[in-house]
Amino acid sequence: MTHLDEKMPAAISRLPELAYNVWWSWNPPARALFRRLDPTLWRSTQHNPVEMLHEITPERFAEVVQDAAFIRHYNKVMMLYDREMENGHLWFSSNYPELRDRTIAYFSAEFGLHNSLPIYSGGLGILSGDHAKEASDLAIPLVGVGFMYPQGYFRQRIPSHGWQEAIYEQIDHDRAPIRLARDEAGREIKISVRLHHTEVYARIWEVHVGRVRLYLMDTDVDENDPWNREMSARLYSGDSEVRIRQEIMLGIGGVRTLRAMGIAPAVWHMNEGHSSFLVLELMREKVAGGMSFAQAREAVREQTIFTTHTPVPAGHDAFPFNLMEQYFGEYWPQLGISRDEFLSLGQHEESWGTAFNMTVLALRAAGRINGVSELHGEVSRRMWQSVWSDRPVEDVPIVSVTNGVHVPTWLPSEIHTLYSKYLGPNWVEEQDDPLLWERLADIPDAELWGVHVALKHKLIDFLRERVRGRWVHGTDDPTGVITSGTLLDPGALTIGFARRFATYKRANLIFSDLDRLRRILLNSRRPVQIIFAGKAHPADDPGKMLIQQIYTHAKHHELGGRVAFIEDYDMHMARYLVQGIDVWLNNPRRPKEASGTSGMKAAINGVPNLSVLDGWWAEGYNGANGWAIGDAAVYSSQEEQDWADANSLYDQLEQEIVPLFYDRDRDNIPRGWVEVMRESIRSCTRHFGTRRMLKEYTTRLYIPAITGEPSTETAPPS
Ligand SMILES: *Cc1c(COP(=O)(O)O)cnc(C)c1O
Numbered sequence: 001m002t003h004l005d006e007k008m009p010a011a012i013s014r015l016p017e018l019a020y021n022v023w024w025s026w027n028p029p030a031r032a033l034f035r036r037l038d039p040t041l042w043r044s045t046q047h048n049p050v051e052m053l054h055e056i057t058p059e060r061f062a063e064v065v066q067d068a069a070f071i072r073h074y075n076k077v078m079m080l081y082d083r084e085m086e087n088g089h090l091w092f093s094s095n096y097p098e099l100r101d102r103t104i105a106y107f108s109a110e111f112g113l114h115n116s117l118p119i120y121s122g123g124l125g126i127l128s129g130d131h132a133k134e135a136s137d138l139a140i141p142l143v144g145v146g147f148m149y150p151q152g153y154f155r156q157r158i159p160s161h162g163w164q165e166a167i168y169e170q171i172d173h174d175r176a177p178i179r180l181a182r183d184e185a186g187r188e189i190k191i192s193v194r195l196h197h198t199e200v201y202a203r204i205w206e207v208h209v210g211r212v213r214l215y216l217m218d219t220d221v222d223e224n225d226p227w228n229r230e231m232s233a234r235l236y237s238g239d240s241e242v243r244i245r246q247e248i249m250l251g252i253g254g255v256r257t258l259r260a261m262g263i264a265p266a267v268w269h270m271n272e273g274h275s276s277f278l279v280l281e282l283m284r285e286k287v288a289g290g291m292s293f294a295q296a297r298e299a300v301r302e303q304t305i306f307t308t309h310t311p312v313p314a315g316h317d318a319f320p321f322n323l324m325e326q327y328f329g330e331y332w333p334q335l336g337i338s339r340d341e342f343l344s345l346g347q348h349e350e351s352w353g354t355a356f357n358m359t360v361l362a363l364r365a366a367g368r369i370n371g372v373s374e375l376h377g378e379v380s381r382r383m384w385q386s387v388w389s390d391r392p393v394e395d396v397p398i399v400s401v402t403n404g405v406h407v408p409t410w411l412p413s414e415i416h417t418l419y420s421k422y423l424g425p426n427w428v429e430e431q432d433d434p435l436l437w438e439r440l441a442d443i444p445d446a447e448l449w450g451v452h453v454a455l456k457h458k459l460i461d462f463l464r465e466r467v468r469g470r471w472v473h474g475t476d477d478p479t480g481v482i483t484s485g486t487l488l489d490p491g492a493l494t495i496g497f498a499r500r501f502a503t504y505k506r507a508n509l510i511f512s513d514l515d516r517l518r519r520i521l522l523n524s525r526r527p528v529q530i531i532f533a534g535k536a537h538p539a540d541d542p543g544k545m546l547i548q549q550i551y552t553h554a555k556h557h558e559l560g561g562r563v564a565f566i567e568d569y570d571m572h573m574a575r576y577l578v579q580g581i582d583v584w585l586n587n588p589r590r591p592k593e594a595s596g597t598s599g600m601k602a603a604i605n606g607v608p609n610l611s612v613l614d615g616w617w618a619e620g621y622n623g624a625n626g627w628a629i630g631d632a633a634v635y636s637s638q639e640e641q642d643w644a645d646a647n648s649l650y651d652q653l654e655q656e657i658v659p660l661f662y663d664r665d666r667d668n669i670p671r672g673w674v675e676v677m678r679e680s681i682r683s684c685t686r687h688f689g690t691r692r693m694l695k696e697y698t699t700r701l702y703i704p705a706i707t708g709e710p711s712t713e714t715a716p717p718s
Contacts, residue, residue, distance in 0.1 A: 004053050011065045012074050018081060019049035020177050021208035025114050026133055026408040028416045030077045037064060046572050048116040051175040085211055090139035092698065102706045104142045105265035106131065107254055107275035109246075110153075110235060111146050111214060113207070115572040117176050118152035119216070121235055121535075122500045123597055124309060126571065128271055129209075130406035130597075134690035136210025137408075137428075140698055143263060145254040145275075147246070148178065148205045148216035153235045156535045156568045160479040162551035166538045168234060178205040181215065181261065190221070191256040195245055196326055200228045202249060204257055215257050217249060237538060244319050244327055247358065251277025255285075267705045269305040269697075270366065273317060273358035276346075279304060279365040284334050293336045297365070302708060305701050306366035308359060308398070309594050311379045312504070318348060318355040363387050363398075368701045370401045372595040375618045379591050401700065402616055403595040404693035407431055407685060410601040412458075412579050414451050418443065432691045437682045445674045446667065452606060452677065453490075459580025460490050462573075463531075463566060483554040485531065487561025492527040493661045495610070496581030496602070498569055501536035501543040504592040508549050510585070512646035520653055521562040526662045528653070529562040530585075533569035533577065578602045583657060586611035587629055587645060589638065603684035606677035610652060612645060616688060625679040627652045 004016045015037075024030035025047075034049045035042045038056055045051040064070045087093050093100055108128035112120030120126060128144070135142040154166035181189045181204040192201045201224055202217040219232045231245050238246075255278050258265060270276055279300050286296035310316055321343055332342035345364060348357035363369060363384055371377035377400030381393050388396050408416070408428055419427045422443045423436055430436045463485035471481055488494070499505055510517060510530065521528050532550050536543030547565070554563045566573065578584070584602035586593070586609060593615035600616060603609055608626035611617040621628050630648045635641035660672045686692065703709075 007053075007058070007061075009061050009065045011071055012061075014078055015049075015074070016053060018077065019053055020179065021081075021210065022113050022117075022133075022177055023081065023084070023136070023208070023210040024049060026406065027077075027080065028408075028413040029073070029080060031413065033073055033077050036070060036073065046115055048175065050116065050177050054175065087139040087211060090137070091695070092141070093139040096703065099703065099706055100139075100141060102141060102266035103263055104135075104140065104267045104269060104702050104706075105145060105254075105258055105263070106135075106142050106269045106271060107145045107250065107278060108271040109146060109250060109274040111144060111207075111216075112571055113209060114177070115570050117178065117207070118171065118570065119147065119149050119235065120571075121153045121537075123595075124272055126405075126574075127403055127597060130404070130409060130690045131271070131694065132209045132212045132214060133406045133409060134404075134694045136212040138691070138694055138698075139211060140694060140702075142212055143258065143265070144207075144209070144212065144214035145250075145257060146214060146216050147232050147235070147250060148218035149232055149235045150218065150220050151234050154535070154538060158480070158483075158547065158551055158565065158567045160477050160555075162548035162555075164536055164544045164547050173205075178207050178216070180204070181206045189260050190223075191217070191253055191260050193249055193253045193256065194330065195228070195248060197330075198225075198228070200224055200231070200245075200249070202232075202253055202257075204260070215254075215261060217253050217257055219249065240319055240323065243317060244323055247274050247317065248277055248327060251275045251279075252281040254278055255281040266303065267305060267702055268303055269307070269702075270362055271307050272309045273306075273362050276306075276358045276362040276365070279361065280328075280331070280335070280345075284331070287334065287336050293341075296335075300365060301367040303705060304362075304366040305368045305370075305697075305705060306362040307370050307372065307401070308362075308380055308384075309372055310359075311376055311383065311592055311594050313383065314351065316357055316359040318346075318350050318357040320353070320355055324356045359384075360387060368705060369398045370701070371398055372401065372403045373615050373619065374400045374402065375591055375615065376400065376594040379594075399700070401693060401696050402619060402688070403597055403600075404688050404690040405597050405600045405604065407604055407689045407691065410575065410578060410604060412455060412575070412605075414455060415579075415605060418447065418451050431689060432686050432695070434686060437686055440678055440682050443678070445669050445671055448606065448677060449669050449674050455580040455605075456494065456582070457490050457580075459576045460485070460488050462576045463488065463564070466566075479555050482561060483551060483565050485564040485566055488529055488531070488564060489527065492529045492562070493658060494580075494582045495528065495530045495585050496577050496583070496607075497530065497585045498533040498566075498574065498577050499586075499596075499598055501534045501546050502540065503542045503546065504589045506587050506589060506642065506645075507532065507534070507546050509587045509642065509646050510649060511549070511553060512642065513650065516650050518559065520650070520658065522560055523658075526658050527562065528658060529564070531564045531566060531577065531581065533566040533573060535569055574598065574601070578607060579605045581607050582661065583607065583626075584609050584611070586614075586617065587649060588612055588614050589641060590614040590630070590632070600684060600688040603680045603688065606681050608676045608680045610649070610657065620684055620688060622679075622683055625676065625683045627656060 041052045110120040110125030112125035112129040132144050151168040152171050154168050157165040188203050190201050190203050192199045201221050202219045203221050205216040207214040220229045282300045283296040346356035346361035348360045371380040380398045381396040385393050385396050423439050467484045551565050554565045578601040584599050584607050586599050590612050596615040599609045610627045612629045630645045
């Protein structure tokens with residue numbers, strides 16, 4: 001029994017159980033319950049029920065247990081929760097009852113579940129988090145494996161000079177929805193991996209994601225020397241030696257973690273190449289069990305799935321051979337192979353020389369491989385053809401499963417309520433039924449528009465309150481007050497651009513022609529404003545330079561406060577943005593965006609996309625649900641591509657988007673605009689939800705791997 005459980009009055013004794021299962025975060029009645037428990041704490045903790053339960057006073061508890069309406073609400077939520085945990089009626093358990101006990105192990109270096117557990121940096125992590133949530137909703141027997149980074153990813157601060165600063169904070173284990181995994185005697189479960197002659201230990205944190213469990217390794221334990229305790233401190237920082245150590249822990253330690261938990265997966269899914277070393281550990285186990293290396297390799301192939309995410313060659317981790325020899329010199333003899341055979345498993349020519357590439361290891365080892373959009377599948381087949389050198393590009397066995405977003409996570413309660421009213425109370429369950437979305441036509445324009453306007457006000461209030469909070473604490477200078485959105489106008493057409501600041505995403509494209517932009521923004525009858533947010537990787541100076549440029553524009557009086565840069569983009573802010581913006585802008589240099597998911601979050605909220613035809617939008621755009629920047633052309637130089645795309649972006653704004661937004665009827669409703677919103681929801685929610693994505697992973701990849709069906713879509717490399 002924990003401290004929290006002791007504090008809890010009997011009538012609401014299961015509140016800690018609910019707080020420790022992030023299931024609450026995507027179920028509106030549960031969210032509403034915690035908000036009702038204490039609205040002020042709800043806001044000040046940024047919606048962190050675990051922290052709330054610690055902070056709340058005994059007097060407040062005494063008050064709520066006297067409140068009959070609160071207790072009814074509590075009982076209703078617990079009933080919903082219990083029904084879902086039983087799961088008999090859910091998709092996987094009713095369609096594949098015979099496979100219910102076959103576990104799928106899903107490995108990812110980051111999981112973005114909720115802002116109270118900041119162990120994600122961006123898109124990859126959010127995707128993993130959404131994957132786990134949807135697996136729970138569908139009762140897919142999945143467990144996740146990852147890292148508990150004691151400091152997580154950094155918090156971003158932009159001082160008045162505009163150069164991003166990274167702040168690392170220790171995650172308070174008592175205030176996050178995590179608990180240490182223990183054996184029956186109550187002892188912490190630990191695993192260890194030998195790293196360069198030293199045994200390195202990790203304890204395991206368990207996270208409840210609905211029905212799904214995540215196991216996160218943490219090397220910050222007494223048994224380890226300081227260097228090894230630090231190893232998992234942060235996400236994506238450090239040199240290649242820190243990375244190889246982290247990735248050995250993730251892949252090899254991850255397999256041992258599941259063994260220590262008594263879990264025997266039927267399928268192993270590597271989400272991106274960071275966890276590829278897991279295939280070596282599976283082979284080692286099989287060789288130790290008596291198989292030859294060739295047999296072990298074949299057996300591992302049948303059980304493994306690899307999802308690649310990066311269409312940029314330099315974005316794949318690769319380690320020099322000497323580092324591999326240091327770390328695997330004691331390991332490859334256990335596989336029964338020579339040094340050369342071992343290194344050839346991941347051998348690849350990098351721009352800087354021959355190396356051991358984590359993606360190549362996974363491509364050679366996994367039986368089933370996919371990219372994350374149709375276009376990205378195509379790019380990946382071309383990019384990795386050398387691994388299957390005897391085949392033409394079209395026969396390279398990399399298929400596509402387009403990404404999606406977890407719909408209940410990314411919609412606010414206002415939209416949940418609207419959909420429940422017009423699509424029916426079971427709309428979440430029926431979300432991939434095409435007929436369901438035809439009922440959107442029943443929502444009156446005024447109501448759809450009204451909800452959007454309310455969400456836009458909510459966003460702008462949220463941004464103002466953030467600035468006020470910092471101003472009051474004396475941590476901001478006046479420049480920060482101006483750039484952070486205090487001058488935003490809730491009536492103006494608002495463009496949102498929030499994503500990682502990698503240069504290929506071209507955050508500054510819209511500033512290519514400043515005079516033209518100024519005319520668009522400062523039109524007094526039809527004003528336009530832009531909100532930017534996003535972090536640059538701490539080692540990415542060109543990315544930080546982009547932030548600085550935009551920050552400089554934001555503080556310049558010439559743009560009249562119509563450009564804002566909001567610091568410290570995270571999931572919490574992302575929700576407000578994708579729900580309250582008018583148009584979601586995305587202008588990467590095609591085809592470098594593997595999929596992109598923030599645009600999907602916007603689309604399902606009725607926020608149309610204005611995007612280059614890259615990643616998911618190349619599939620999603622239908623001519624009526626948003627706007628396309630440029631075409632699918634291939635350019636001879638980057639300058640040419642940038643200029644053509646910038647002009648197309650301005651043309652779309654001037655000729656289509658601004659006029660449509662400001663074309664109002666007598667009730668001040670932009671009828672044409674509302675039609676685009678409706679079409680965005682109709683065409684995107686069903687297709688770009690994790691519902692469709694998880695069903696695809698399950699039927700095309702997981703189940704064939706579980707049942708040992710020979711793969712028709714993929715075949716081993718030569
Ligand atoms: C969705 C999301 C991302 C990924 O967005 P992209 O469009 O793929 O760049 C990154 N960070 C946060 C906080 C998000 O919510």
